[in-house]
Amino acid sequence: MFRDMFGTPAMRAIFSDEALVGRYLEAEAALARAEARAGVIPAAAAEAIDRASRTITIDFDRLRQETEIVGYPILPLVHQLSAAAGEAGRYVHWGATTQDIMDTATVLQLRAALDIIAADLVELGGILAKLATKYRDTPMAGRTHLQQALPVTFGYKAAVWLSSIERHRERVAQARPRVLMGQFAGAAGTLASVGEQGLEIQRLFCEELGLAQPTATWHVARDGIAEAVALLGLITGTLGKIATDVMMMSATEFGEVSEPFVPGRGASSTMPQKRNPISSELMLASAKAVRQHVATMLDGMIHDFERATGPWHLEWVSVPEAFLLTAASLASAKFMLAGLVVHERRMRENLDLTHGLIVAEAVMMAAAPKLGRQRAHDVVYEACRKAIQSGGQLADILAAESEIVTALGSIDMIRAHCDPTRYLGLSGEMVDRAIALAKSAQAKRG
Structure with a gap:
């Protein structure tokens, strides 16, 4: 019921069991092709492995059961792929580790x-x-x-x-x-299983899949x-x-x-x-x-x-x-x-909920050049306290403060600075x- 609340069909398709096993097969086939290009395994074997990886019908019940026994799915999968590849199966997973x-x-x-x-x-x-x-x-x-x-x-x-x-x-x-x-690095990451050609095989393997070659394992x-x-x-x-x-x-x-x-x-x-x-x-x-x-x-x-x-x-x-x-x-x-x-109307209404308190900074900064920042802060702070206690409009209270009226030039300027739509910054x-x-x-x- 909840799968599309916490997942999407496209992403589930990537991480499904079928897709994951398909990626395992893609990697095994790419390894065989890379090793054939490096001359490590016969080209015909690589072709057979590649063909088998694309046509095999996986026995998922068997794969699951054997995975639970082994602890990893690759060995059980290699068994099935090797069988599907026939004589070329001997070269499946050559030099690789799970x-x-x-x-x-x-x-x-x-x-x-x-x-x-x-x-x-x-x-x-x-x-x-x-x-x-x-x-x-x-x-x-x-x-x-x-x-x-x-x-x-x-x-x-x-x-x-x-x-x-x-x-x-x-x-x-x-x-x-x-x-x-x-x-691709082998059992302990040293590529010892494929000898001196290891890094070249690794490069070709990554190239086959369109992936970057790592600096180290x-x-x-x-x-x-x-x-x-x-x-x-x-x-x-x-x-x-x-x-x-x-x-x-x-x-x-x-x-x-x-x-x-x-x-x-x-x-x-x-x-x-x-x-x-x-x-x-x-x-x-x-x-x-x-x-x-x-x-x-x-x-x-x-x-x-x-x-x-x-x-x-x-x-x-x-x-x-x-x-x-x-x-x-x-x-x-x-x-x-x-x-x-x-x-939008509710946003505008909410702007007016505090009766102008939201633009107290605007008044303070406008008065600061004349009063100094701290004095302007103190005067406006006191006006805000009165507005909160009385529920009145900040502009009305500030209009009664002679220092603010003088600093801003007029009561009209006080009301202009108390308009929240004029203090939107940048x-x-x-x-x-x-x-x-x-x-x-x-x-x-x-």
Whole structure:
């Protein structure tokens, strides 16, 4: 029931058992082709192994049973592939170790999974750029420590979200060369099983699969895999922040945005009026779950000697789950933000909730050149205290303060500085910068 809340069909397809075994077979076939190119095994044998890898019908029940006995799936799979390759079966898995094939298969999965993540980030960036553009000058209350702080615009808020997504897009591109490396090194990583041709075979193997050749064996150097999952933690962390903003802004007392309306979505079994922010809730849940997988992967980097006793196995759980959760969170974000309902009137009403207190800084900074910053602060601070106690308008109270009237020049100037729509800082310019950078990055991508 929950699989499409915490995964997507496209990402599940990458990490399915059938796809994983297919990657194992792809790696075995590539190894045979590479070794034939290096003259280590007969070309005819490589052709037979390659053909068998593409036509074999895997007995998954047998594979599962034998995997549970052996502890790893490669030896049981090699038995089936060798039989399918006939006489050429003697050359299957030549000089390789189990982890060579499993690590390479994982990297092939990561390549496909990162392609999906990258495409989703581009799409999400486009959605956020549209939001930022549309609401560039829409004023709303900026909040710090859950209190109204200074006016901002909703476009500015969307631009902050956009800037994070654009950095994640860059991170994905930058991480690929470090993550997408093949693995062929033999039992202890020294390539002793294939002699002096080892590095050449390794190069050809990686070339066959379109992967980078590693500088040294990474059987126990798991930083690349850990980086991939840590990157997902950063992405879902940003999505969790966006979700938190939207959920809080959707609260009845705020009423500034609503998730897209779909009949029945977010409904309560008992309260007919409810319209819960389900997409945001799923995004936040995914962020919390992926965070745990990041911690697991960092723990899993601590391997013993040249082959680990346990930490490697953590990847078998965390890598697929982290990618599924991230894909689901991105899907929720795209749906939610593309159809986000923005209540501009409520944003304006909320700006006036404090009767001008939200622009106290504006008055203070305007008076500071004449009074000095600290004196201006003290006078405005006292006026704010009176406004809070009486519930009156800050502008009216300040109008009775001769120091402020003199410093600003007139009561009309006081009222002008107490207009929150006139104290938006460089919100609009920051929106423009964020959108321009996103467009520039898109142009470079082609």
